[in-house]
Amino acid sequence: MTLIAARPALALAYFTYFGVLGIFVPYLGLFLDGRGFDSREIGLMLAIVTATRIVGPAIWAGLAERSSKPLRIMQLGAVLACIGWLGSFIDGGFGLLLAALALFSFFWTAILPQLEVSAFLFLNNNTEQYSRIRSAGSVGYIVLVMLGGWLYQQYGSEFMPAAALAFLLLLVFCLFNLPALTPAYDATAATLSYRQMAKHRVLWIFMGAALLMQVSFAPFYGFFTLYSRDLGYSGSQTGLLISLAVAAEIVAFYYAGRIMRNRSYRLLLGICYGLTAVRWLMVALLAHSGWWLALSMLLHAGSFAIAHSCAMQFIQQIFPKAQRGRGQAIYAGLIFGGGGAIGAYLAGFSWQNGTGAVSTFVFAAGFALLACLLVLALPKKIADIA
Structure with missing residues (x-):
C-alpha cells in the first residue's frame, strides 16, 4: 500500500480513537458525580482505572510482538472494550462501575501503542507526516x-454511556477496515533487555520527567469539568474551552515536524x-475570568502536542525498530498509567468536593515545574540503548 492510500486510513483510525476519548476523558468526572460519588471516591476510581493502564500496554505489546499482528491486537482490544463498557449502563454502585471501567480501560490499552508503532513504521519514521496524521485524532x-x-x-x-458506546462501535468498524500497516521486521536486528533499559540513565530521566507531567495533568483530566461547573460555566462553555485547547493542539501537531527539525529535545521539552x-x-488563580482561562487552554499546544511529538520521536530513536512496541507500552503504561493513577489519587484527596480546587492546581503546577527541571538534565543528543 502506498503512503497516499494509507494516510486516510490512518487518519480515520486516529479520529475515531480520540473521538471516543473526547467523550470519556472530559465528562467522566461529571458522570461519576451524577452517580452520587464524592471527590475521594471519584479520585480513587480514576486512580484504579488508570492503574490498569500500567500493565495493560505491556501485555498487549508482548502479544503483538509474538504474533506479529498488531492490527489483530487492536481489533480484539476494541471489541473487548465495548463489552467492558456495557457495565456503565447499570447503576449498581461503586463496585460494579469500578469493575466495568477497569475492564474497559485494560482492553482499551491494546489500541494506541500498536497504532503509534504501525504509523511510525509505515511512515518510515517521518515525524512531519506523523504529526499531520496524528492531528486527525485531535480533530476527532x-x-x-x-x-x-x-x-x-x-x-x-x-x-x-450511550454516546461513548456509539463511538466505540464506530472505532471497531474503522479498525476492522484498516489495512495491515506494519512492515516486516528484520529478524536479525538487535534487541534489548530490561536490564539494559534499567541501566540507561537518559531513559530514566526522560521517563521520570514525563511521569511528573502526567501527575500534573490528572486534576485537569479528572476534575476540570466539575471545576468549571462550580465556577458557573455551562456545559457548552466548558466544551468550547476544552475544544479551544484541542484546536491549539491540532495546529501544533500539524507544524510539530517543522518545529522539532534541528532543535534540541531538551530545549523543547523544557519549554x-x-x-x-x-x-x-x-x-488555579485566574479561572474566574473566561479570557484568562481561554488563554491557559491555548498553552495546550506546547504542554501536550509538542511535548508528545518529542516523546514519540525520543522512543523512535532510543528503542530498536523491532521493539518500539515495547517502548510505546512502557510509555503508555508507566507514564500515562502510573502517572495518571498517582495524580488522580492525590487529586481525589486534595480536591475536597471543590473546596481544594485551587490548591490542587497549584500542586499540579509544582509537579510540572519539577518535570521541567528534571528534563534539563537530558543530554543534547540522544543515543540508542546499547
Whole structure:
C-alpha cells in the first residue's frame, strides 16, 4: 500500500480513537458525580482505572510482538472494550462501575501503542507526516468534546454511556477496515533487555520527567469539568474551552515536524513543561475570568502536542525498530498509567468536593515545574540503548 492510500486510513483510525476519548476523558468526572460519588471516591476510581493502564500496554505489546499482528491486537482490544463498557449502563454502585471501567480501560490499552508503532513504521519514521496524521485524532477529540457539552446540557451526565458506546462501535468498524500497516521486521536486528533499559540513565530521566507531567495533568483530566461547573460555566462553555485547547493542539501537531527539525529535545521539552506549570497556575488563580482561562487552554499546544511529538520521536530513536512496541507500552503504561493513577489519587484527596480546587492546581503546577527541571538534565543528543 502506498503512503497516499494509507494516510486516510490512518487518519480515520486516529479520529475515531480520540473521538471516543473526547467523550470519556472530559465528562467522566461529571458522570461519576451524577452517580452520587464524592471527590475521594471519584479520585480513587480514576486512580484504579488508570492503574490498569500500567500493565495493560505491556501485555498487549508482548502479544503483538509474538504474533506479529498488531492490527489483530487492536481489533480484539476494541471489541473487548465495548463489552467492558456495557457495565456503565447499570447503576449498581461503586463496585460494579469500578469493575466495568477497569475492564474497559485494560482492553482499551491494546489500541494506541500498536497504532503509534504501525504509523511510525509505515511512515518510515517521518515525524512531519506523523504529526499531520496524528492531528486527525485531535480533530476527532474536539468534535466529540463539543458534542458532549451539548449532550450534557440536554440530557445530563447520563448521556455518557450511550454516546461513548456509539463511538466505540464506530472505532471497531474503522479498525476492522484498516489495512495491515506494519512492515516486516528484520529478524536479525538487535534487541534489548530490561536490564539494559534499567541501566540507561537518559531513559530514566526522560521517563521520570514525563511521569511528573502526567501527575500534573490528572486534576485537569479528572476534575476540570466539575471545576468549571462550580465556577458557573455551562456545559457548552466548558466544551468550547476544552475544544479551544484541542484546536491549539491540532495546529501544533500539524507544524510539530517543522518545529522539532534541528532543535534540541531538551530545549523543547523544557519549554513545554515550563509552560505547563504556568498553565496550571492560570487555571488555579485566574479561572474566574473566561479570557484568562481561554488563554491557559491555548498553552495546550506546547504542554501536550509538542511535548508528545518529542516523546514519540525520543522512543523512535532510543528503542530498536523491532521493539518500539515495547517502548510505546512502557510509555503508555508507566507514564500515562502510573502517572495518571498517582495524580488522580492525590487529586481525589486534595480536591475536597471543590473546596481544594485551587490548591490542587497549584500542586499540579509544582509537579510540572519539577518535570521541567528534571528534563534539563537530558543530554543534547540522544543515543540508542546499547
